[in-house]
Amino acid sequence: MTDPKDLDPKALRQAFGAFATGVTVVTTRQPDGTPRGFTANSFTSVSLDPPLLLVCLAKTAHSADTFAAAPHFAVNILSEDQKAVSGLFASRAPDKFAQCAWTPGPADMPLIDGALATFTCANHQLVDAGDHLILIGRIHDFATAEGQPLGYFRGNYFSVGIEKDLAEAAAATKGSRLGAVLACNGGVLLKDDGKLCLPLAPQPTLDSLTASLTAQGLMPEIDFVYAAFDDRSTGGHAVYYHGTVHGTLPNGYRILPLADLASAALANPAEAQMLCRYAEDFRNGSFSIYHGTETTGQTRQLGA
Numbered sequence: 001m002t003d004p005k006d007l008d009p010k011a012l013r014q015a016f017g018a019f020a021t022g023v024t025v026v027t028t029r030q031p032d033g034t035p036r037g038f039t040a041n042s043f044t045s046v047s048l049d050p051p052l053l054l055v056c057l058a059k060t061a062h063s064a065d066t067f068a069a070a071p072h073f074a075v076n077i078l079s080e081d082q083k084a085v086s087g088l089f090a091s092r093a094p095d096k097f098a099q100c101a102w103t104p105g106p107a108d109m110p111l112i113d114g115a116l117a118t119f120t121c122a123n124h125q126l127v128d129a130g131d132h133l134i135l136i137g138r139i140h141d142f143a144t145a146e147g148q149p150l151g152y153f154r155g156n157y158f159s160v161g162i163e164k165d166l167a168e169a170a171a172a173t174k175g176s177r178l179g180a181v182l183a184c185n186g187g188v189l190l191k192d193d194g195k196l197c198l199p200l201a202p203q204p205t206l207d208s209l210t211a212s213l214t215a216q217g218l219m220p221e222i223d224f225v226y227a228a229f230d231d232r233s234t235g236g237h238a239v240y241y242h243g244t245v246h247g248t249l250p251n252g253y254r255i256l257p258l259a260d261l262a263s264a265a266l267a268n269p270a271e272a273q274m275l276c277r278y279a280e281d282f283r284n285g286s287f288s289i290y291h292g293t294e295t296t297g298q299t300r301q302l303g304a
């Protein structure tokens with residue numbers, strides 16, 4: 001085992017970044033009433049009874065002393081259209097609260113307007129943890145609102161909402177199809193009834209896809225949209241999800257090993273291209289989303 005003091009902090013920070021999170025702004029008041037706040041993705045729910053949460057704050061943050069001494073603080077979970085708010089509170093601007101909409105809440109804590117959820121806490125415990133302080137808050141009030149979250153992954157923001165909108169728009173259009181690239185035992189699940197193709201849903205909805213695979217004894221776990229494109233040959237949209245699948249292989253299916261994906265003779269050229277991209281993404285260890293038409297389009301790194 002490596003001695004912890006020999007670990008490369010930059011590489012460690014990057015590895016931590018592989019954990020996709022939401023984004024919060026943590027707020028409080030100085031003793032003179034001035035509001036203070038910083039952006040944090042280290043938020044964790046801790047306990048329901050008693051109701052506790054935590055946030056880790058760098059000791060180097062300008063607001064560290066203020067938070068360490070404050071009797072209360074609030075956590076605001078940002079929505080997908082609050083990237084600018086995240087950027088503002090991650091900056092060292094002296095007047096962060098002059099540049100965003102907020103409202104005083106319980107215990108006079110500043111609550112960010114438009115947040116998906118807010119938690120107002122009493123400072124329950126302060127833990128000294130290396131170069132960070134762990135602020136453990138005991139929740140006294142909370143509120144939630146409708147909306148999609150702002151995501152953060154490998155140093156980039158991402159939006160969960162866009163993928164869902166794409167998939168829903170596709171499902172509503174005639175001639176649409178919905179399929180999946182499902183990883184299984186070091187390969188990808190393909191339907192093989194004389195012609196090779198990716199598994200497709202009987203109806204173009206995610207529920208229909210998972211129900212049909214489950215009915216055949218497979219256990220799919222879908223994680224994100226992998227491709228959404230207009231298919232001019234059918235006049236509809238095509239949406240393919242990415243995920244994994246377990247279970248006994250039913251008749252008419254096979255697992256194509258990763259090494260054979262790029263040269264697989266799939267009946268549908270768009271699916272063949274998708275598998276080439278999948279093999280490449282797998283090698284790079286980072287996945288992308290494709291959108292465009294069945295022949296030309298753009299890929300966007302997941303998280304970019």
Ligand SMILES: Cc1cc2nc3c(=O)[nH]c(=O)nc-3n(C[C@H](O)[C@H](O)[C@H](O)COP(=O)(O)O)c2cc1C
Pocket residue numbers: 023037038039040041042043056057058060061062063064086087089090091092152
């Ligand atoms: C998405 C994102 C997440 C962050 N998460 C944390 C965090 O969990 N803890 C922390 O101390 N800083 C975090 N930061 C950095 C602080 O927001 C930044 O250092 C800020 O300047 C601190 O404000 P202050 O110096 O005015 O206190 C994050 C920044 C971003 C953009």
